[in-house]
Amino acid sequence: xxxxxxxxxxxxxxxxxxxxxxxxxxxxxxxxxxxxxxxxxxxxxxxxxxxxxxxxxxxxxxxxxxxxxxxxxxxxxxxxxxxxxxxxxxxxxxxxxxxxxxxxxxxxxxxxxxxxxxxxxxxxxxxxxxxxxxxxxxxxxxxxxxxxxxxxxxxxxxxxxxxxxxxxxxxxxxxxxxxxxxxxxxxxxxxxxxxxxxxxxxxxxxxxxxxxxxxxxxxxxxxxxxxxxxxxxxxxxxxxxxxxxxxxxxxxxxxxxxx
Amino acid sequence: xxxxxxxxxxxxxxxxxxxxxxxxxxxxxxxxxxxxxxxxxxxxxxxxxxxxxxxxxxxxxxxxxxxxxxxxxxxxxxxxxxxxxxxxxxxxxxxxxxxxxxxxxxxxxxxxxxxxxxxxxxxxxxxxxxxxxxxxxxxxxxxxxxxxxxxxxxxxxxxxxxxxxxxxxxxxxxxxxxxxxxxxxxxxxxxxxxxxxxxxxxxxxxxxxxxxxxxxxxxxxxxxxxxxxxxxxxxxxxxxxxxxxxxxxxxxxxxxxxx
Numbered sequence: 001x002x003x004x005x006x007x008x009x010x011x012x013x014x015x016x017x018x019x020x021x022x023x024x025x026x027x028x029x030x031x032x033x034x035x036x037x038x039x040x041x042x043x044x045x046x047x048x049x050x051x052x053x054x055x056x057x058x059x060x061x062x063x064x065x066x067x068x069x070x071x072x073x074x075x076x077x078x079x080x081x082x083x084x085x086x087x088x089x090x091x092x093x094x095x096x097x098x099x100x101x102x103x104x105x106x107x108x109x110x111x112x113x114x115x116x117x118x119x120x121x122x123x124x125x126x127x128x129x130x131x132x133x134x135x136x137x138x139x140x141x142x143x144x145x146x147x148x149x150x151x152x153x154x155x156x157x158x159x160x161x162x163x164x165x166x167x168x169x170x171x172x173x174x175x176x177x178x179x180x181x182x183x184x185x186x187x188x189x190x191x192x193x194x195x196x197x198x199x200x201x202x203x204x205x206x207x208x209x210x211x212x213x214x215x216x217x218x219x220x221x222x223x224x225x226x227x228x229x230x231x232x233x234x235x236x237x238x239x240x241x242x243x244x245x246x247x248x249x250x251x252x253x254x255x256x257x258x259x
Numbered sequence: 260x261x262x263x264x265x266x267x268x269x270x271x272x273x274x275x276x277x278x279x280x281x282x283x284x285x286x287x288x289x290x291x292x293x294x295x296x297x298x299x300x301x302x303x304x305x306x307x308x309x310x311x312x313x314x315x316x317x318x319x320x321x322x323x324x325x326x327x328x329x330x331x332x333x334x335x336x337x338x339x340x341x342x343x344x345x346x347x348x349x350x351x352x353x354x355x356x357x358x359x360x361x362x363x364x365x366x367x368x369x370x371x372x373x374x375x376x377x378x379x380x381x382x383x384x385x386x387x388x389x390x391x392x393x394x395x396x397x398x399x400x401x402x403x404x405x406x407x408x409x410x411x412x413x414x415x416x417x418x419x420x421x422x423x424x425x426x427x428x429x430x431x432x433x434x435x436x437x438x439x440x441x442x443x444x445x446x447x448x449x450x451x452x453x454x455x456x457x458x459x460x461x462x463x464x465x466x467x468x469x470x471x472x473x474x475x476x477x478x479x480x481x482x483x484x485x486x487x488x489x490x491x492x493x494x495x496x497x498x499x500x501x502x503x504x505x506x507x508x509x510x511x512x513x514x515x516x517x518x
Contacts, residue, residue, distance in 0.1 A: 073377040074375060074376060074377030074378070075373065075374055075375070075376055075377070075457075077373065077374045079338050079341075079342075079370065079373075079374035080374050080375065082338075083338075083342050083345075083374075086342070111338070114334065114336060114338075115334055115336045115338035115339050115342075116333060116334070116338075116339065116342075117333060117334055118332040118333030118334070119333070183457045184457075186453055186457070187451070187453035187454040187456065187457050188454060190449055190450070190451055190454060191449070192446070192449050194445060194446035194447075195446040195447060195449060197446065198334075198442045198443075198445075198446050
């Protein structure tokens with residue numbers, strides 16, 4: 001396994017692509033980049049991040065407009081988020097890294113695997129939809145109603161909104177940020193079998209059967225489409241790992257250790 | 260129209276994202292960024308570039324591994340090429356620009372409009388497929404057997420390889436470039452109606468009825484799906500504009516001036 005790069009510790013801000021990106025580096029062990037995705041941030045996934053820090057030196061970065069990062073100019077898409085990460089790697093001198101992505105962060109992981117694979121050593125993808133075909137009926141309905149739901153957030157959106165209100169440098173821009181994310185969620189991700197078949201780097205697909213948004217069949221399809229992908233299935237787990245967090249971090253550690 | 264930034268003139272090389280990008284600046288008038296795409300360089304489109312230079316200050320760059328640029332690491336995908344173009348704009352301090360893309364360069368135009376729209380003033384696209392659904396039977400057959408065709412180039416591919424042999428800093432790497440490009444051509448582009456419907460910046464779709472690779476219906480579909488897109492149709496034109504080049508440039512100039 002490559003040595004962790006020499007990085008600052010704790011929370012810090014890096015100027016990336018015209019916005020201030022909030023990053024954290026904590027934990028001991030091999031280096032891992034944790035990708036939270038859109039509408040969410042490191043603070044939403046705090047317990048999961050802590051579980052990973054028991055096994056890895058974890059770098060997390062809030063994407064443009066998410067969590068403690070400022071809202072940059074332009075779209076918030078899987079491409080733009082992956083591109084910002086590559087620029088973060090450039091800034092910190094990271095040639096390539098093992099990555100873990102959850103939800104939208106997993107879709108960024110797919111973008112990295114396809115378009116920036118020279119910067120990826122391995123990718124572990126949890127709760128990840130590769131296209132709208134992957135969504136449950138609940139997930140499809142949620143995506144369709146998202147522009148209206150963000151106006152008076154309930155359920156998981158309320159959790160995101162409350163965290164945002166607490167940590168964001170510009171909480172009043174929540175609706176603007178959510179509008180850009182809704183635009184992406186309505187149309188992407190849109191990876192197909194042929195695109196997934198071009199992936200050459202080691203990939204772990206983390207599967208579950210209680211994900212509200214993504215079907216179990218979609219996780220199996222994703223693992224089947226990516227050449228050589230491993231599948232780790234967690235019966236009873238939902239979109240957010242919850243009590244499965246140590247088991248997920250353990251599965252990722254075993255996978256990364258074997259690459 | 261914004262003033263063109265102060266750019267060097269003529270041909271020069273810039274380090275962009277781990278490779279040496281060959282760029283050219285020539286012509287007079289408003290700034291236009293010309294995107295040649297993959298497997299082709301500026302030299303393949305020399306006549307078309309010259310036609311644009313009569314109306315614009317044209318900035319053009321050979322993508323990674325193409326033409327006079329060096330190969331560098333990593334995939335050659337529409338996303339990676341677009342990301343490199345953004346880095347080129349950053350290098351010159353160009354906030355936003357009018358773009359013209361042909362073929363694969365036009366596909367990069369879709370990514371600019373969807374993922375980097377804050378860097379776009381307008382995009383004009385010629386001979387650009389939005390997905391494999393855009394291909395003619397000939398185009399589909401060409402793509403399906405692209406791996407084998409790259410090894411024994413005929414027709415267009417032979418033109419590309421011969422040009423490569425004359426201009427590349429390392430002609431021996433053609434097979435490796437072709438391998439990476441074939442992976443992309445075999446699986447992408449994969450834009451759908453929902454993704455194109457998110458486009459907000461002005462787009463000009465250049466259509467024709469003699470493109471060997473792309474059906475006329477596909478051009479009309481793209482123009483219908485992109486909100487407020489304009490369509491300019493050239494009866495009799497093929498995948499490469501050839502003798503239609505001056506008429507095409509005039510259409511692009513009118514479009515850019517009207518924004």
